[in-house]
Amino acid sequence: MLEVARVLAQDWEPNPFILSRGEFTPYEMASFLVSVNPGVEPSMALSLAEIYVEEADLEGVNHDIAWAQMLLETSFLRFGGQVAAHQNNFAGLGALDGGQAGLSFPDVRTGIRGQIQHLKRYAGGEQYAHPPVHQRGIYVRPGSALTVYELSGRWASDVEYHRKILDLLYRLYRHARALEEGS
Secondary structure, eight states, X not given: OHHHHHHHTTTOOOOOBSSSOOOOOHHHHHHHHHHHOTTSOHHHHHHHHHHHHHHHHHHTOOHHHHHHHHHHHHTTTTOOSXXXXXXXXXXXXXXXXXXXXXXXXXXXXXXXXXXHHHHHHHXXXXXXXXXXXXXGGGGSOTTSOSBGGGGBTTTBSOTTXXXXXXXXXXXXXXXXXXXXXXX
16 A cells, blocks of 8 residues: 555655654545544544644644654544553553553553654654653664654554555555645
8 A cells, every 4th residue: 555655645755753743634634634534523633643743842843743653553542452542542552462562651641752752762852852651662662763654663563654654655645635625
């Protein structure tokens, strides 16, 4: 599917660096989520996207990558895997292949912050804008995944993990361009 998505977005390539700036707006991100999962309230999707942009910008993390990772890990907020919605865990933190349920966070922002901080740690960043919200970072060698490509086999055991995130980024790009053309 990645090859099809790439062909349909020939004029664009996603920025693969975790420590970089995202380009999609919260509206584009939220609209894409709702287009795939119409069961998500648009206002909630927009609020979630705004938090992703805010938290990622504070840490210097690419919010596009973090958002696509959340979409993948939660099946567009349908959940259904090892992590349940009430855990506010949007990236499968602590949900290992052995079946562990993963970490729980007290609220949405804290869960997003945990994901963003963890991505920053993988990409080599060690100083956080806020105190760490979980201690899983001790299991991560800083700088072990500078790009989305290096998350495969590290963040997730799936060797195709990066391709799935990239596919979502291409789909998000096509959606954003369609919104632009429809305006």
